[in-house]
Amino acid sequence: MxxxxxxxxxxxxxAGFATTALADWPTDRPIELIVAYSPGGGTDIMLxxxxxxxxxxxxxxxxVLNRPGASGEIAYTALSQARPDGYTLSSLNxxxxxxxxxxxxxxxxxxxxCPVARIVEDPGxxxxxxxxxxxxxxxxxxxxxxxxxxxxxxxxxxGTDEHLAMLQLEQSAGIKLTAVPFGGANEARTALLGGHxxxxxxxxxxxxxTEPGQIKALGQFGEQRSTLAPDLPxxxxxxxxxxxxxxxxxxxxxxxxxxxRARLAAxxxxxLTNPEFQEKAKQQxxxxxxxxxxxWSAAMPARLERxxxxxxxIKDRQ
Amino acid sequence: xxxxxxxxxxxxxxMTLQNLSFCLLGALLGTLxxxxxxxxxxxxxxxxxxxxxxxxxxxGIIMLAGIYYGAQYGGSTTAILVNLPGEASAVVTTLDGYQxxxxxxxxxxxxxxxxxxxxAGTVATFAIAIAGPMLSQFALxxxxxEYVALMVFGLLAATILASGPVLKAIGMILVGLLLGMVGxxxxxxxxxxxxxAVELFxxxxxxxxxxxxxxxxxxxxxxxxxxxxxxxxxxITRLWPTRDDFRRSxxxxxxxxxxxxxxxxxPGGGATLASFSxxxxxxxxxxxxxxxxxxxxxxxxxxxxxNNAAAQSSFIPLLTLGIPSNNMMAMMxxxxxxxxxxxxxxxxxxxxxIFWGLVASMWIGNLLLVVINLPMIGLWVKLLNVPYRxxxxxxxxxxxxxxxxxxxxxxxVMLAAGFGLLGYAFRKAKCEPGPLLLGFVLGxxxxxxxxxxxxxxxxxxxxxxxxxxxxxxxxxxVALLAMMIFPAFRKKRxxxxxxxxx
Numbered sequence: 001m002x003x004x005x006x007x008x009x010x011x012x013x014x015a016g017f018a019t020t021a022l023a024d025w026p027t028d029r030p031i032e033l034i035v036a037y038s039p040g041g042g043t044d045i046m047l048x049x050x051x052x053x054x055x056x057x058x059x060x061x062x063x064v065l066n067r068p069g070a071s072g073e074i075a076y077t078a079l080s081q082a083r084p085d086g087y088t089l090s091s092l093n094x095x096x097x098x099x100x101x102x103x104x105x106x107x108x109x110x111x112x113x114c115p116v117a118r119i120v121e122d123p124g125x126x127x128x129x130x131x132x133x134x135x136x137x138x139x140x141x142x143x144x145x146x147x148x149x150x151x152x153x154x155x156x157x158x159g160t161d162e163h164l165a166m167l168q169l170e171q172s173a174g175i176k177l178t179a180v181p182f183g184g185a186n187e188a189r190t191a192l193l194g195g196h197x198x199x200x201x202x203x204x205x206x207x208x209x210t211e212p213g214q215i216k217a218l219g220q221f222g223e224q225r226s227t228l229a230p231d232l233p234x235x236x237x238x239x240x241x242x243x244x245x246x247x248x249x250x251x252x253x254x255x256x257x258x259x260x261r262a263r264l265a266a267x268x269x270x271x272l273t274n275p276e277f278q279e280k281a282k283q284q285x286x287x288x289x290x291x292x293x294x295x296w297s298a299a300m301p302a303r304l305e306r307x308x309x310x311x312x313x314i315k316d317r318q
Numbered sequence: 319x320x321x322x323x324x325x326x327x328x329x330x331x332x333m334t335l336q337n338l339s340f341c342l343l344g345a346l347l348g349t350l351x352x353x354x355x356x357x358x359x360x361x362x363x364x365x366x367x368x369x370x371x372x373x374x375x376x377x378g379i380i381m382l383a384g385i386y387y388g389a390q391y392g393g394s395t396t397a398i399l400v401n402l403p404g405e406a407s408a409v410v411t412t413l414d415g416y417q418x419x420x421x422x423x424x425x426x427x428x429x430x431x432x433x434x435x436x437x438a439g440t441v442a443t444f445a446i447a448i449a450g451p452m453l454s455q456f457a458l459x460x461x462x463x464e465y466v467a468l469m470v471f472g473l474l475a476a477t478i479l480a481s482g483p484v485l486k487a488i489g490m491i492l493v494g495l496l497l498g499m500v501g502x503x504x505x506x507x508x509x510x511x512x513x514x515a516v517e518l519f520x521x522x523x524x525x526x527x528x529x530x531x532x533x534x535x536x537x538x539x540x541x542x543x544x545x546x547x548x549x550x551x552x553x554i555t556r557l558w559p560t561r562d563d564f565r566r567s568x569x570x571x572x573x574x575x576x577x578x579x580x581x582x583x584x585p586g587g588g589a590t591l592a593s594f595s596x597x598x599x600x601x602x603x604x605x606x607x608x609x610x611x612x613x614x615x616x617x618x619x620x621x622x623x624x625n626n627a628a629a630q631s632s633f634i635p636l637l638t639l640g641i642p643s644n645n646m647m648a649m650m651x652x653x654x655x656x657x658x659x660x661x662x663x664x665x666x667x668x669x670x671x672i673f674w675g676l677v678a679s680m681w682i683g684n685l686l687l688v689v690i691n692l693p694m695i696g697l698w699v700k701l702l703n704v705p706y707r708x709x710x711x712x713x714x715x716x717x718x719x720x721x722x723x724x725x726x727x728x729x730x731v732m733l734a735a736g737f738g739l740l741g742y743a744f745r746k747a748k749c750e751p752g753p754l755l756l757g758f759v760l761g762x763x764x765x766x767x768x769x770x771x772x773x774x775x776x777x778x779x780x781x782x783x784x785x786x787x788x789x790x791x792x793x794x795x796v797a798l799l800a801m802m803i804f805p806a807f808r809k810k811r812x813x814x815x816x817x818x819x820x
Contacts, residue, residue: 066726069727070520074517157502157504158504178776180770181766183766190635191461193458194458209655
């Protein structure tokens with residue numbers, strides 16, 4: 001009985017807090033930044049590097065809290081349950097955020113989560129050993145046409161970037177490849193160096209941070225060539241319809257007041273133009289590519305549709 | 319620059335006041351978390367990783383490395399004195415170390431563990447310095463097929479390692495395999511045994527199981543005693559081992575060091591696998607295997623040397639190829655990346671002070687650890703002399719913090735508590751949890767690699783006998799199996815364990 005009475009009271013109180021919070025935002029208390037991956041991962045390091053610049057610009061503290069697991073679902077669920085007062089942010093990773101809703105029952109509603117700003121767009125690549133006979137996607141395609149299934153592709157699991165890129169190449173070139181799942185990009189890279197798989201998928205950032213001379217890239221899967229690999233042709237240029245890029249940014253709940261969301265986006269944009277931050281990003285192999293939350297949101301439905309089509313391919317095969 | 323110049327450069331870097339202080343700090347922290355059960359190097363380094371951001375690159379990396387190998391020293395202290403492995407890699411040390419302590423030879427066990435570790439650490443340091451670039455090639459030739467053969471061998475060896483009936487050991491391995499299956503299947507994306515819990519999507523964390531089975535269940539088991547005794551810390555009398563101890567342990571230390579250095583190199587290997595393997599190897603080559611588990615000094619010397627050697631040699635693939643071989647090395651990789659350094663051959667040529675400074679600091683750190691651990695052993699043991707009513711809640715707290723801090727969620731703590739109850743039930747049923755852990759770690763690796771092999775070979779299993787390393791492993795496995803079935807050997811094994819139980 002007591003709780004029943006207390007509930008409306010709590011609602012009134014929190015509504016009151018929300019309005020005062022808005023007035024003082026963001027200086028009266030820290031803004032929590034939830035990261036959907038473990039400490040030390042690419043997304044974690046990126047956001048930990050960025051946080052001090054946002055702190056300086058907003059005049060507040062931004063502690064990073066890692067909530068890894070279930071390819072981000074745990075973090076997004078936590079975000080969707082936070083109060084919509086602008087004091088909780090989370091990392092946002094595409095395609096994971098879009099693909100997790102396909103064929104899986106989620107504990108949060110993706111429509112509740114809106115991007116604030118995109119920070120990085122990191123295209124996928126197919127990579128072979130440095131002394132491999134293949135020098136382009138066409139070389140691999142030609143071999144695979146004669147030897148269906150003989151080309152093995154190291155991925156990091158079903159429905160991951162590399163796997164989706166592989167399916168697109170199969171579809172586009174009319175070939176059959178063999179996906180071999182590994183525990184992570186590092187494991188896949190070891191297998192490639194040891195000659196256990198023909199090629200692996202890597203992001204441009206991961207490729208840039210690998211020792212030169214060990215591996216070479218056959219093609220990149222962005223719409224345009226990435227700043228990290230200006231000399232490498234895209235799949236489109238090579239005549240294959242393969243589009244796959246890993247995008248990383250930040251999100252809040254959609255019902256966070258618009259002025260707060262705009263202020264956060266402006267702060268991110270400002271940090272990305274800071275030469276000091278750009279230097280650090282370069283060291284980490286981050287392909288900086290700012291996009292406002294609105295632009296990023298607008299691009300998502302088309303991407304989701306493309307992913308749904310690819311997932312249908314996976315399903316048809318099983 | 320030749321080898322000596324490079325080594326001198328490394329020592330020059332490592333001996334600066336700043337780097338020396340961080341080396342000492344890492345070694346102290348490592349010993350502390352090694353002594354305290356529950357909180358391990360993985361959790362500690364995860365917590366400290368963000369802090370290294372504010373340190374110079376080499377100092378931060380030296381400190382984190384110190385925590386890792388320091389924990390291998392500290393872990394043995396509690397294993398020997400309280401029968402409580404401070405680290406998963408010290409689990410086997412409890413078998414003989416605690417028995418030795420019960421016989422009043424705790425000092426000898428501790429000294430052999432520390433000296434053996436120091437020796438292994440020295441050897442492994444030189445192995446990194448000399449053979450690093452060469453040995454990484456060996457790790458690379460380990461493909462999925464070789465892994466499958468190695469895992470099969472490892473799982474079979476685990477049943478021999480276990481005391482008690484083989485059937486119980488197999489049962490425990492199967493439970494471990496089952497637990498290892500929890501989570502999202504890598505090859506199909508299907509959920510397995512998650513019961514719809516989002517927290518189980520990525521499987522159960524090793525730390526959750528280890529802390530539950532070893533940390534929590536130890537505390538529960540201790541509740542059976544009256545509250546006044548405190549932890550039964552075995553008294554330390556004579557610190558220096560006898561001449562007989564030295565005579566018996568030097569070969570074990572050599573074997574442990576060799577095996578540990580090799581196993582540390584393999585991706586997925588590391589200190590825990592090394593200590594388990596070294597113990598079973600020692601038992602197999604011993605002329606008196608029946609004494610194992612009853613306080614033989616070789617049973618302490620071999621695994622302690624092996625885990626320290628492996629802890630350090632696992633840096634080789636990371637430093638030469640930039641490939642982390644286990645989750646600890648993945649943490650170290652992030653520590654490098656935070657500072658914009660990508661480990662690999664270019665570090666050796668462009669920033670030799672980083673590579674050689676770290677190598678030199680490891681040797682200095684090992685020296686510091688012998689000092690920290692031997693003359694000051696009394697101090698660390700005092701930590702355990704704190705009364706039961708204070709110590710166990712504190713350990714429980716550390717266990718909970720350690721488990722919670724991995725993913726910042728209370729679910730893991732509850733899960734660990736559940737494993738604590740399970741571990742207590744295992745104790746009552748006289749089932750050893752060691753094989754369970756091994757099954758849990760090796761099972762998923764075996765499954766993933768078997769599928770990879772068959773995918774790459776498009777279903778043709780002949781690769782297992784075509785690849786030489788895999789073939790040798792499989793022959794060894796068959797030989798082991800034959801020995802298990804061979805009546806004479808089986809009888810001998812049963813006799814050995816019967817005596818142990820008597």
